[in-house]
Amino acid sequence: MSMVKTLWVLVEGLFSKPMTIKFPHEAIEIPDAYRGEHKFDIDRCASCGFCAEICPNKAIEMVKLPEQYTQKYKKTYPRIDLRKCCFCALCQDICVKKCLKMTKNVFLATPDPASLIKDPMPKVQGEE
Amino acid sequence: MSGRNIMTDQMSGKNPTGNEQIEPATDDSTEYDFYFGPAHSGSGNFGVKLKLDGERVISARADPGYLHRGFEKLMEYRTPIQNAVISDRLCVLEPLNWNLVHAEAVDELTGIEVPERARYIRVLMAELSRLQSHIIWYGVMSLGLGFDTGFRLAFGYRDYILDIFELITGGRCYPAGYICDGGVRRDLPEGYAERIKNVLDKIKGFMENIKSFDNLFFANRTKGIGVLKLEDAIRLGATGPVLRASGMKTDVRKDDPYEIYSELDFDVPTEKQGDANARCTVRDREMEESIKIIKQVLDRIPEGKTRKPSRIKRPSRTKIPEGEVYVRNEIARGEACIYMRSVGESAPYRVKVRGPDFLHMIPVLEHLLKGCELADVPAIYWSLNICPADMDR
Numbered sequence: 292m293s294m295v296k297t298l299w300v301l302v303e304g305l306f307s308k309p310m311t312i313k314f315p316h317e318a319i320e321i322p323d324a325y326r327g328e329h330k331f332d333i334d335r336c337a338s339c340g341f342c343a344e345i346c347p348n349k350a351i352e353m354v355k356l357p358e359q360y361t362q363k364y365k366k367t368y369p370r371i372d373l374r375k376c377c378f379c380a381l382c383q384d385i386c387v388k389k390c391l392k393m394t395k396n397v398f399l400a401t402p403d404p405a406s407l408i409k410d411p412m413p414k415v416q417g418e419e
Numbered sequence: 420m421s422g423r424n425i426m427t428d429q430m431s432g433k434n435p436t437g438n439e440q441i442e443p444a445t446d447d448s449t450e451y452d453f454y455f456g457p458a459h460s461g462s463g464n465f466g467v468k469l470k471l472d473g474e475r476v477i478s479a480r481a482d483p484g485y486l487h488r489g490f491e492k493l494m495e496y497r498t499p500i501q502n503a504v505i506s507d508r509l510c511v512l513e514p515l516n517w518n519l520v521h522a523e524a525v526d527e528l529t530g531i532e533v534p535e536r537a538r539y540i541r542v543l544m545a546e547l548s549r550l551q552s553h554i555i556w557y558g559v560m561s562l563g564l565g566f567d568t569g570f571r572l573a574f575g576y577r578d579y580i581l582d583i584f585e586l587i588t589g590g591r592c593y594p595a596g597y598i599c600d601g602g603v604r605r606d607l608p609e610g611y612a613e614r615i616k617n618v619l620d621k622i623k624g625f626m627e628n629i630k631s632f633d634n635l636f637f638a639n640r641t642k643g644i645g646v647l648k649l650e651d652a653i654r655l656g657a658t659g660p661v662l663r664a665s666g667m668k669t670d671v672r673k674d675d676p677y678e679i680y681s682e683l684d685f686d687v688p689t690e691k692q693g694d695a696n697a698r699c700t701v702r703d704r705e706m707e708e709s710i711k712i713i714k715q716v717l718d719r720i721p722e723g724k725t726r727k728p729s730r731i732k733r734p735s736r737t738k739i740p741e742g743e744v745y746v747r748n749e750i751a752r753g754e755a756c757i758y759m760r761s762v763g764e765s766a767p768y769r770v771k772v773r774g775p776d777f778l779h780m781i782p783v784l785e786h787l788l789k790g791c792e793l794a795d796v797p798a799i800y801w802s803l804n805i806c807p808a809d810m811d812r
């Protein structure tokens with residue numbers, strides 16, 4: 292009897308919808324709470340440095356901006372090294388100004404590791 | 420290059436990496452050494468050195484240490500909220516349960532009253548984690564027995580639970596210290612109860628399916644194999660499902676209840692035979708109990724705050740009151756314990772982790788493998804549901 296039942300389960304499997312999807316043509320929906328790549332809004336940042344202090348991996352360093360921006364942005368701002376980051380979102384949670392947010396972007400694999408260092412930069416025009 | 424000639428060393432029977440002498444095999448000898456692991460999909464990052472006579476295991480020696488990451492030391496330099504993130508990594512297969520043990524240790528030191536809602540969320544997540552861990556166990560057990568279909572099914576269904584984890588904690592495998600000191604890091608999102616109920620229905624379907632496989636694949640490979648008598652289980656320090664499968668009715672959730680477990684209605688499944696099959700049956704029945712618990716939690720979960728204090732403190736403002744605690748919880752593999760001592764600084768002075776697998780993977784495993792057939796090694800190994808992560812730490 293159990294043999295028949297087992298075979299039935301296996302045959303059923305042949306005709307049911309697969310559990311996997313055809314990535315990259317399809318992708319599963321990523322929830323809003325996801326802890327992906329950071330998004331930083333320099334105009335709201337208070338330069339308090341709490342994010343750098345809480346980061347368990349010391350992936351955040353408070354740095355000055357390049358000279359052409361220092362007139363408007365005089366203080367230090369977080370530079371995030373994603374190579375060290377474990378995506379714990381503690382920096383997001385501690386930020387009182389809510390200017391450091393984690394996005395749904397999971398596509399971070401790259402042949403160029405230097406591109407994983409996210410320097411604080413003023414927003415380019417048109418960026419929300 | 421050193422002047423030593425490895426070839427000559429091997430021919431002379433001398434081990435080139437040490438002084439140990441390898442006995443040259445005689446023609447009529449049927450004894451040989453066999454390495455199970457450490458880099459094998461069926462063993463995890465852990466090895467067992469077996470001495471075989473033909474197909475029979477004469478002796479087994481556990482070979483741990485491949486997954487040591489030094490968490491205890493790392494925790495001495497970090498504040499509790501940062502350590503909560505580290506506590507994820509204590510066991511890849513059930514990070515939320517380890518989050519909970521760590522959070523409870525800190526709560527006991529700080530004396531913070533955890534909000535009621537957070538206590539329910541903690542239990543909800545711990546039980547989903549147990550369910551998910553048992554499903555992985557079913558998968559690797561099937562793989563160990565050569566039943567690939569079971570493996571694929573299990574890992575497919577586990578992903579439904581990971582979807583829930585992703586929805587609530589923001590990560591599939593690692594919740595990043597979702598259960599932390601004072602409560603949980605964020606509230607449940609909208610529509611969570613429906614999503615969880617849907618997933619539970621799917622998991623029930625999975626459990627129906629695996630029941631039908633039992634007699635065909637599991638029973639004849641596991642019955643009477645790796646029998647652990649109750650007195651041996653106690654002597655060797657077995658806990659959790661391994662001990663319960665040998666006939667002892669014990670469960671930290673009942674014996675020394677934490678969070679809201681004393682208010683919940685659930686059974687502690689036990690079996691008498693103590694063999695690999697009994698251990699599998701105990702886990703199958705535990706999955707049902709976990710589903711029962713999750714449903715009760717979903718029905719009763721109150722409204723309110725989820726963490727006290729609601730904001731994360733900066734390390735320079737954090738202080739753990741002086742004292743020492745020892746906390747134990749029931750996780751999927753057995754009893755998980757954390758000893759924590761604080762001298763009033765922002766980081767604990769000492770953290771000692773005692774996972775259930777330390778004793779399951781060394782004394783219990785060595786005891787059970789002695790005298791068994793080589794083909795039964797994976798069945799015994801996985802019937803213990805072991806994970807080197809919490810042993811090596």
Ligand code: SF4
Pocket residue numbers: 335336337338339340341342343368369385386387388389390391
């Ligand atoms: S990102 Fe937030 S936490 Fe970091 S310095 Fe700016 S305001 Fe402070």
Ligand code: SF4
Pocket residue numbers: 345346347348349350351371375376377378379380381382383
């Ligand atoms: S997500 Fe965590 S590890 Fe990454 S930068 Fe923020 S605090 Fe540091």
